[in-house]
Amino acid sequence: MKAIPDYKNSAFIVPGSVLEHVEGADRCDLAVLLWVLGKGDFSVTSAADSLGISENDFLASLRYWEECGVLTTGISKKSKRAEKTDKKEEALPEKTKRTSSLPSYTTEETARYLEKNKKTAELIDSCEQLLGKIFTTAETNIVIGMLDHLSLSGDYILLLFAHAVKIGKASVRYVEKMALGLVDRDITKYKELEAELAAVELSETTLRQVRSMFGIGSRVFTAKEKKTVRTWCVDWGFGEDVIGKAYEVTVNATGDASLNYANAVLDTWHAEGLETPEQIDEYLEKHRNAKPSGKKGGKKAGSGTSSFETDDFFEAALKRSYGKKEG
Numbered sequence: 001m002k003a004i005p006d007y008k009n010s011a012f013i014v015p016g017s018v019l020e021h022v023e024g025a026d027r028c029d030l031a032v033l034l035w036v037l038g039k040g041d042f043s044v045t046s047a048a049d050s051l052g053i054s055e056n057d058f059l060a061s062l063r064y065w066e067e068c069g070v071l072t073t074g075i076s077k078k079s080k081r082a083e084k085t086d087k088k089e090e091a092l093p094e095k096t097k098r099t100s101s102l103p104s105y106t107t108e109e110t111a112r113y114l115e116k117n118k119k120t121a122e123l124i125d126s127c128e129q130l131l132g133k134i135f136t137t138a139e140t141n142i143v144i145g146m147l148d149h150l151s152l153s154g155d156y157i158l159l160l161f162a163h164a165v166k167i168g169k170a171s172v173r174y175v176e177k178m179a180l181g182l183v184d185r186d187i188t189k190y191k192e193l194e195a196e197l198a199a200v201e202l203s204e205t206t207l208r209q210v211r212s213m214f215g216i217g218s219r220v221f222t223a224k225e226k227k228t229v230r231t232w233c234v235d236w237g238f239g240e241d242v243i244g245k246a247y248e249v250t251v252n253a254t255g256d257a258s259l260n261y262a263n264a265v266l267d268t269w270h271a272e273g274l275e276t277p278e279q280i281d282e283y284l285e286k287h288r289n290a291k292p293s294g295k296k297g298g299k300k301a302g303s304g305t306s307s308f309e310t311d312d313f314f315e316a317a318l319k320r321s322y323g324k325k326e327g
Contacts, residue, residue, distance in 0.1 A: 013037070021068040026112060028053055032061035036071065056148065057109060064116065102145030102176060110137065113144055120147060123154045130161045131170050139172040146176070150183050156190045163197050199234045206233040209240045213247050214257040228263050236270045241277045249284075 014037060031051050036042065048058040065071040105113070114121055124143050128135055135143070146152045160175050182188070187196050207221060207229050221229075232238045238246075246265040247257065254261050274280050 015070050017068065017070050021065075021070065026115070028057050028112065029061040029064050032058055033065055033070070036062070036065075036073075054106075054109060056103060056105070057112070060113065060116070060148070101180070102142060102149055105141045105144060107137070110141055110144060113148065117147070119154065120144065123147075123157065126158055127161045127172075130158070130165055131172070135172065142172050142176045146179050150179060150188075152179065152183070152188065153190060156188075156193055159190065159193055159197070199230070202233050203230040206230075206240070206243070210243065210259075213240075213244060214259060214262075225259060228259060232263075232266055236266065237275065238266060238270075242266070242269070242275075242280060245277060245280055 014033075018033065028051075031053075032047075035047055035051060039047070044055055044058055048055045051058065062071065062073055066073055120143070124135060124140055127143060143157065146157050147154070157175075157179070160178055164170055164175050164178065182193065182196065187193055203226070207226065210216070210229055211221075232243060243262070243266070246262045246269070249265050250256070250258055250262045269280055269283070272283060274283055
């Protein structure tokens with residue numbers, strides 16, 4: 001059989017490399033390719049409307065042809081939200097453009113995505129094994145959304161699921177919420193996620209220690225308190241031993257187990273470059289001995305290596321951090 005094209009008054013050239021990838025393309029891919037070759041310049045929104053497909057499908061097909069080396073569009077490196085060029089709005093930073101939820105997919109879109117991305121089915125199977133259940137269509141779409149919409153890697157998603165199981169939050173919806181929050185904070189790479197989850201676990205461990213040490217009981221920590229404790233253990237690198245010394249100093253100086261005052265103490269030690277209990281003992285002893293015993297204004301607190309006499313310098317530092325006004 002031989003087919004003779006009827007070009008009439010116009011024609012466009014199809015790259016020969018298309019033939020090598022036709023078998024892996026579906027009807028949507030072919031329609032998008034012909035549209036793009038015929039139009040050249042186009043708007044994703046209007047093109048998708050004209051073809052009767054979703055923008056997600058249009059962009060997925062563009063990525064397919066770009067990965068095949070047939071087209072060069074740069075679409076695979078851009079956010080889908082940034083491709084809505086027909087909407088006249090000021091370009092916002094990627095971080096600002098994150099949405100509060102993942103897009104929904106039709107059954108046809110889901111099937112097409114799974115057909116094109118064979119490894120996705122393997123990823124979903126691994127996630128199901130971690131949670132010990134078969135995913136519903138909606139849950140499957142969440143995993144696809146994390147891959148397709150948020151551009152997260154399979155390893156990243158698996159680590160999220162493993163963490164959710166570890167902390168007793170074995171829910172696909174919980175993983176979705178975590179993913180959206182992390183991407184909004186620009187934590188999108190596997191190594192970044194590893195570091196963040198390690199920090200979260202360290203913070204949770206330290207919060208339990210602080211709860212017991214400061215006698216907080218069953219009260220829920222406030223967001224500010226959680227941030228403060230995270231600063232102690234993650235940003236400043238203080239362990240239970242150093243925090244314990246700050247607790248002693250706080251109670252000896254104020255008679256109260258105040259997190260705010262303890263934060264002032266730890267802030268001072270961090271500013272002084274102190275890291276170990278030994279360095280802190282030496283620092284406290286140095287300032288206690290440096291103050292003349294006859295000088296007024298010194299407040300002796302406690303005894304032993306954790307005791308100190310608040311000299312003018314140390315007291316001023318505490319007041320600055322603690323938010324008190326001198327005088």
